[in-house]
Amino acid sequence: MHHLNKLDTKMALLEVKDLKVRVEEREILHGLTLTVNEGEIHAIMGPNGSGKSTLSHVIAGKPGYEVTDGQILFRGEDLLEMAPNERAAKGVFLAFQYPVEIPGVSTMNFLRTALNAQRKARGESEYSTPDFLKKVREVSKSLNIPQDMLKRGVNVGFSGGEKKRNEVLQMALFEPSLCILDEMDSGLDIDALRIAADGVNALHSPKRAMVVITHYQRLLNYIVPDIVHVMSKGRVVKSGGKELALELEASGYAQFEDAA
């Protein structure tokens, strides 16, 4: 990949250092370390219960997790000190495994409220209605998202594929520098998966990093990672190039269970 040739200019975007996390007295992450540089695509793979989703939730700041040790830095700043909405404004975006429905709130209204909240938090001017409409039309057109979807309640009555495309639309609109895709392939058929993955690929840029969390290798046929990490029992047990994903596909996770 083109950006791998520029190792010397890469900036560390996300640094997770020896992170230990508990949920209700049970330790889920036992000292996890991970560095994601600008422009990189990382895949995090692992069996159910290995702590993949916990990692994504802790980075985004979901309540209910207790960090007992370690650090998460975002562009060198302590992410754990920031409220979840501040993290969003700083450029951390989590594409949810199961995006929620918000009845009565049109997608358009939601997008505008959220985008302006982020802009305001960054001290930028809020979008006026015409400017916002122009931007959202541009972005949705580039992703082949029908205008009709924007008028409906947020994810209300959306198919699995539509929900994921709505996540991609938000990603495109908010322009985060770190996108965490949590089990993006769950609940999608191959066609829907391809459409969503195309959207993600279109958003990849030298400044934007992606962390793709997945149980299966198939998503990585569409979103090709630079680095693959294998998680087991709350730790990263192996990291490597994209070929590691194929190796896993062939031999399964069992070989790593002991290593953890």
Place this chain on the structure above:
Amino acid sequence: MPAVQETVERVKRIDVDQYRYGFETLIESDKAPKGLSEETVKFISEKKNEPAWMLQWRLEAYRRWLTMTEPTWARVDYPKIDFQDLYYYSAPKPKKTITSLDEIDPEILKTYEKLGIPLREVAMLEGVEPKPGEEDPARRKIAVDAVFDSVSVATTFKAELKKAGVIFMPISEAIREHPELVQKYLGSVVPTSDNFYATLNSAVFSDGSFVYVPPGVRCPMELSTYFRINERNTGQFERTLIIADKGSYVSYLEGCTAPQRDENQLHAAVVELVTHDDAEIKYSTVQNWYPGNSEGKGGIYNFVTKRGDCRGNNSKISWTQVETGSAITWKYPSCILRGDNSRGEFYSIAISNGYQQVDSGTKMIHLGKNTSSRIISKGIAAGRSQNTYRGLVTAHRKATGARNFTACDSLLIGDKCGAHTVPYIEAKNSSATFEHEATTSKISEDVLFYCIQRGLTQEEAVGLVVNGFVKDVLQQLPMEFAVEAQKLISISLEGSVG
């Protein structure tokens, strides 16, 4: 929607103990002696220069009231009210007859300014028209009959209404100027013997609005009254009477705010609506009275009787309410569907937070043939509040083909509040079709986190989700009020999470 952003701004600025509208205006007032007696009733009637028949009507109500006891069936709990420890009349001292806004006490105008509501009205009162191409629906003409501490201090747009033949004036004036109309309709929907609080109101009502729309007239503007309570220990007893004659239409908007108090304030209003053949009345309320402080101290007791009579065939009455204030709300805007093919509607958003108690709903009484009614109720309970929907749908034996649809949705925020739905349904003929749907849900942590991950604060997220929940009802409000109501909803839920 820009309103959401504004909401967010407002919520941020507000401190839970600093009720935004909690201030007093220093104005000389003219009070009746404390307590309730025939003398008090006579004092009020005299103050109003009422004719003898009106005094007689009041006295009969007062005597009736003495024989009645307070209702206790509602799911509300409050210390016993000492009716002898209240003032029943207070009015700003009239300096002279008011012919223009400039003559209104600047203190009063300042109060309106603080409320934030009137800036629009001030512009309208000064005849500011929207610029061409700048069609702002919130700038539509609205006639304001400002009720300030029981006495209407300003009535505007009179000329235009007069041209249309619409009578819109304080009821005290109507009693003198249109006695034949008042005598014919006053108490014809809510009789003086109706219930404890309505009877009390009949004896001591101080003022309110009177509207008469003549046959075939579509009222040229929305009629709006802002109520305000401003005198310590003064009960507010508004009386409103609206008559839509054959084939006419009127939309009436009512909104209230009140200053902060330590003692509880009693409010017992009565609103009567009458529609004749083919006529329609749309009545909208945004109620934001002082709900008490964060410990449940103070706040308005709001015991209201609102009822509409679809007297004529094919007539329609529609109630829309956004209830966010008051310590106690006891209120059931109802429709008597007397005329054949008449239609009643009730759209309600009732929000309770802190220690507020709401017992509200409607009654749809189907008497005529092929009458229909629709009830959409959205209750939101937060804090330690209790929120009850209580509704009656009944079809008389002769009300063949009666139809009702009811949907009651409750949303709980937190785990110390309660939502209750108490529907009463009676069909006395077999051709009636009644449908009832009810849901209760909790605001989910996952939904909140989703919004917060997208950059919203916790409170912004709650505001957004709740505004979505009540959208069906908000859409029933005139644009003017919808925007204001949306703000109020978020303000009243401030501090409800976390």
